[in-house]
Amino acid sequence: MRQLFPVFQFIQYWLYKVNEHSLHSPFLYRFYTEVIKPDDKAGFEQLEDLRKTLLSDSNKLQVVELGAGSRIDNGKNRKVADIVRHASTPPSFSRLLNRIITQQQFSTILELGTSLGLNTLYMQQACPYGTIYTLEGSPAIAERAKHHFDEFGASNIHIIEGNIDDTLGLALAKAKQIDLAYLDANHCYEPTLRYFESILPKLHHQSIVVIDDIHWSKEMNKAWKELIKHPGVSLSVDLFEGGLLFFDREIKKEHYVLSFKR
Ligand SMILES: C[S@@+](CC[C@H](N)C(=O)[O-])C[C@H]1O[C@@H](n2cnc3c(N)ncnc32)[C@H](O)[C@@H]1O
Numbered sequence: 001m002r003q004l005f006p007v008f009q010f011i012q013y014w015l016y017k018v019n020e021h022s023l024h025s026p027f028l029y030r031f032y033t034e035v036i037k038p039d040d041k042a043g044f045e046q047l048e049d050l051r052k053t054l055l056s057d058s059n060k061l062q063v064v065e066l067g068a069g070s071r072i073d074n075g076k077n078r079k080v081a082d083i084v085r086h087a088s089t090p091p092s093f094s095r096l097l098n099r100i101i102t103q104q105q106f107s108t109i110l111e112l113g114t115s116l117g118l119n120t121l122y123m124q125q126a127c128p129y130g131t132i133y134t135l136e137g138s139p140a141i142a143e144r145a146k147h148h149f150d151e152f153g154a155s156n157i158h159i160i161e162g163n164i165d166d167t168l169g170l171a172l173a174k175a176k177q178i179d180l181a182y183l184d185a186n187h188c189y190e191p192t193l194r195y196f197e198s199i200l201p202k203l204h205h206q207s208i209v210v211i212d213d214i215h216w217s218k219e220m221n222k223a224w225k226e227l228i229k230h231p232g233v234s235l236s237v238d239l240f241e242g243g244l245l246f247f248d249r250e251i252k253k254e255h256y257v258l259s260f261k262r
Helices: 002-016 026-036 045-055 080-087 091-104 118-126 139-151 164-174 189-202 218-229
Strands: 060-062 077-079 108-112 131-136 157-161 178-183 203-212 235-238 242-246 254-257
Touching: 002 218, 026 091, 026 235, 045 080, 045 091, 045 118, 060 080, 060 139, 077 080, 091 118, 091 178, 091 203, 108 118, 108 164, 118 131, 118 139, 118 157, 118 178, 131 139, 131 164, 139 157, 157 164, 164 189, 178 189, 189 203, 189 218, 203 218, 218 235, 218 242
Parallel strands: 108 131, 108 178, 131 157, 178 203, 235 254
Antiparallel strands: 060 077, 203 242, 235 242
């Protein structure tokens, strides 16, 4: 039954999703037509080569399970290929993260859940002179991600190893403010809300918080529903793959389910 939850959620998403023709907010119309909708694959070839290489890598890494984990239980030693297959977003969502950072000219990024660093690198490519903090709890996975960051010469990525329950405070203490926070680690209800509350004081009116896997489980769906009602959140956008939260008080509090091509 647990595996069917996202299927039912997708049917609902498909029934409710709208496009730019239903948008009344000028801000969201611009954001949708200029950031969410246009998708250009050019410029990401090296990162997609890395994804392909990882997807055929049968070496095993020891995984320390700190979050809700994957639906497929591959035991504590998992093939790199399986880690990537189950943990990473579709390339279209990786490109969206890159576009948001580029178009908003963001320079301080916080990622919860590095895994092998694919989306960290997508985000880094959008702000090569900014600062990216990324948090990962599995030492072997963090080690491998560091290796990828070195290969790409991404010296502005700061990976902080350990349980996010302990490391989030350290990361936040280093950053004056956070432009974009990408929550993609512990896919459970309570930590999602707790991490969000911890990050909130570091956000400014143009910050964006991206929550991954909002329809992955009942718990994540419940967390998402509470986040969109949060008094600090103005606009919220459901793209099925993930949700976007905006904080500009000038924007009317609204919620949209928007079409997004995987
Ligand atoms: C879905 S994956 C992240 C994928 C990555 N953001 C990407 O887009 O390629 C989730 C990662 O979060 C890590 N994680 C889950 N709960 C954690 C916690 N409480 N502390 C630290 N890391 C955690 C897992 O080890 C896993 O590598």
